[in-house]
Amino acid sequence: MKYQYRSLLLLMVMGYLASCTPKYIPRSKKDLKDNLSRSMVKFDYHKETFEGTSKPLQLLAFNDTTQLVSHDITSELEKLIDYGPEQKYTFYRKQKFSGYRIQIYRGRSRSEAYRVRRRSYQLFPHLKPYMEYKEPSYRIKVGDFVHAPEYTEVLDELKKEFPLATIVPAIVRVTIEYNVKYRSSPIRWD
Numbered sequence: 001m002k003y004q005y006r007s008l009l010l011l012m013v014m015g016y017l018a019s020c021t022p023k024y025i026p027r028s029k030k031d032l033k034d035n036l037s038r039s040m041v042k043f044d045y046h047k048e049t050f051e052g053t054s055k056p057l058q059l060l061a062f063n064d065t066t067q068l069v070s071h072d073i074t075s076e077l078e079k080l081i082d083y084g085p086e087q088k089y090t091f092y093r094k095q096k097f098s099g100y101r102i103q104i105y106r107g108r109s110r111s112e113a114y115r116v117r118r119r120s121y122q123l124f125p126h127l128k129p130y131m132e133y134k135e136p137s138y139r140i141k142v143g144d145f146v147h148a149p150e151y152t153e154v155l156d157e158l159k160k161e162f163p164l165a166t167i168v169p170a171i172v173r174v175t176i177e178y179n180v181k182y183r184s185s186p187i188r189w190d
Helices: 001-021 028-041 076-085 112-125 146-160
Strands: 085-106 129-134 137-145 166-183
Touching: 028 112, 085 112, 085 146, 112 129, 112 137, 112 146, 137 166
Parallel strands: none
Antiparallel strands: 085 137, 085 166, 129 137
């Protein structure tokens, strides 16, 4: 009985796959071109023409346009022609400093350490949580602070959720942003 079901199932699968195959199989490049040309959509294009008469456009001038106003902008134009527009580039560089982190958990439970790390990220997503394992305990630390005034407000907020939060010295990685402004090199007319 199992053999009949398997053979029937195999026959149905083969029938399904046979129905998915294309009805026309190209044998050469010419057949392929013909096949594609039959499936292309053709559009009729007619250039629009205007067969009416044109009307002049009348504009009202509210200000007195008889006086010419001139501005001396020659020096600014020469700067633009000679040097081009001022450009600003920003470079980011990570450097290591001796600083501080806030330790919010220290214990032996790995699952509790993961829970505390997840919770700290939910409450303070701008503080990156770090997980360390020094046998036999896990430690969760947050933040990268270089100076003491940076962490005082954050520590007060963290103590509301994690009462055992303390400051620990650490080597921290800080991203430094460098903004560079300069004009491009003079244009040469060779």
